[in-house]
Amino acid sequence: MLFLILIFPLAFIGLVAGNPVVVEDICPGNKVVTSTQFIGKDKNVKMETITCDGLNASEAAKKGASLQARQSLNVCGVACETHCFPPSGGGPDPNDCHNIAEALRSDSQTIGDVFTVPTFLDPGANDTLALSFASCTAFFRNQVDVDLDYCRTDFASVVDVIAPDCQDSQNAHGGLCIAPDSFWFVQVQHS
Secondary structure, eight states, X not given: OHHHHHHHHHHHHHHHHHSOOOGXXXXXXXXXXXEEEEETTTTOEEEEEEEEOOOOHHHHHHTTOOOOOSOEEEOTTOOOEEEEOSSSSXXXXXXXXXXXXXXXXXXXXHTOSEEXXXXXXXXXXXXXXXXXXXXXXXXXXXXXXXXXXXXXXHHHHHHHHHHHHSSGGGTOSOEEEEOTTSSEEEEEEEO
8 A cells, every 4th residue: 555655656756857847737637726825924925735636545546656645744844955047037037935944933933833645535625735925936745645744834944945946047947845755845946
């Protein structure tokens, strides 16, 4: 069963690592914004929870995904591998991305550090979190069949690494950071 949990998300890695995931196609099917709010000390960073139409449970089982009882996997502190999107040009302003990171840090102190992103297999689940400020959008995407708990401070740190490290000088225009098991990724791109 563990083997199947590890194999299913690997099917997405080629798509994610090879191509930037833009807001319009962050979801394999239809994308529905289920809630919008503004976060951070100044309430100037837009946070959207997004539901992606994905496989239903019976289709996922046919494709080899194991279905888990309701549980949550804590991935706070898990390192990820950064990949930049070539070619250069059109990336977000790292200062705008830093505002997103600061909003996440502020919320970690006021409402708590850990947030949960549901599995994409739950019909209507909000499997993607999108944060936007000016030219920058950052995503956290759950790509596995269990709910994931992640830390706002970790999300902020990853955004602060990707934004300045995936710019014109690196022949890039944004990038992403993929978990070693491909269960999740953080992406930073131009809004």
